Amino acid sequence: MEWLNYHHLLYFWTVARAGSIAAASQELHVGRPAISMQLKSLEAFFGTPLFLRRGRRLELTETGKLVEGYASEIFRTGRELVEVVRGSSLGRRQVVRVGIADVMAKLIAFALLDSAFSEDDDVHLVLSEDSPRRLFAALAVHELDLVLSDVALAPGLDVRARSHRVGSSTTTLFASPELAARLAPGFPGSLDGAPFLLPSRESAVRASLDRWFESERLRPRTVAEFDDSALMKVFGQAGRGAFPGPTAVAEQIVERYGVRALGVLPTVTERYWAISPERKIAHPAVARIVEGAAAVFPS
Structure with missing residues (x-):
């Protein structure tokens, strides 16, 4: 058997990342x-x-992208090996790298991730936030152990992973106390022409919201659209407009942002998915996240 030279691989991997x-x-x-x-x-x-070669920069070929993905996993595993053997601060800890879709409600993400912690072991979460498309790409090259998203993995994507549906929630509309006092009487008709904050069109719930507005013949005045669901709530807290959020965490949204719930939209639902890079979820902490979803979304 011909052995790979890992010094060569390290130099290649460094050039690939540095450009x-x-x-x-x-x-x-x-x-x-x-x-x-x-x-x-x-x-x-x-x-x-x-x-x-592209001018002064080097671009990976398709084979180069494949090799770079494997190299990232090899050197990541090597770092963890050193940490465990040397007994560093992260030795004996489970390092779990999770990507969170930017449009996903952070209170939902926290509730799901909180299940990763157990009294029997020590978990180190490494969290990143990006668009689902980029997170799935990172999952494909083993840079992530799990992706939490409001959309499942599309069948056409070349990613060896499985989408686990962890729950769903109807949508509640919220507003600052001052704005809620104006909109509560006559809701939902009072939303016509009212200032509104919307998730971006990348969000799975956006299409459902648009259909609901159309079915109710409502045309709210769009103030802003957001990729970041947390930033949308901050704008809502400041009274810039009414905004949607998952009913599953409605109490937490009211308490944290000091807003009021206007009403529930039972036909506007959002599904949540945990996408893992294997058919069987082997990582104990990842398995707890998926299994613990029942407590977040009780049937």
Whole structure:
């Protein structure tokens, strides 16, 4: 069996992340000619180019993207190995990397993630926030252990993962106390022409909201649209407009942001998904997140 040279792989991985040999040279404290030779040796080993030159930058070929994904997982595992063996502050702790869709309600995300913690072990969560599309891409190259999203993994995406539906919630509309005092009488008709804060069209619930407005023949005045659900609530707290939120965490929204609930929209529902990179959820903390969803969304 022909063994892979991991020094070559490290140089390749550093160049892939840095975008150029010059930047990688500074990071590794290794001369450019040496890095170039290592890259040529690795390409010869695989029998195919890993980079394409675009001006001063290097872009990964399709094979290069595949190798970079595996390299990220290899070096991530290596770091964890060192932490465990040396007994560092993270040794014996379960490191769980979770991506959260930016449009997903953060109170829902917290309630789901809180299930990861157990008295029997120690968990270190590493959380990132981005669009579902980018999070799924990170999941594909093993940069994440789990993605929490309001949309499931599309069948056409080339990602080896499974979508686990963890719950759903109807939608409640909220407003600051001053605005709620104006809108509560005659709700929902009072929303016609009223200032409103909307999730972006990337959000799964946006289409349901638009259909509800159309069915009720309401045309609220859109003040702003948000990718970040938490920022939308801050604007709502300041009285800039009414805004939607999951009924499952309506009490927490009222308490945290000092707003009032205007009413529930039973036909506007939002589903929540946990997407893992394997058919069987092996990571104990990830399994607890999925299993603990029943407490967040009681039937």
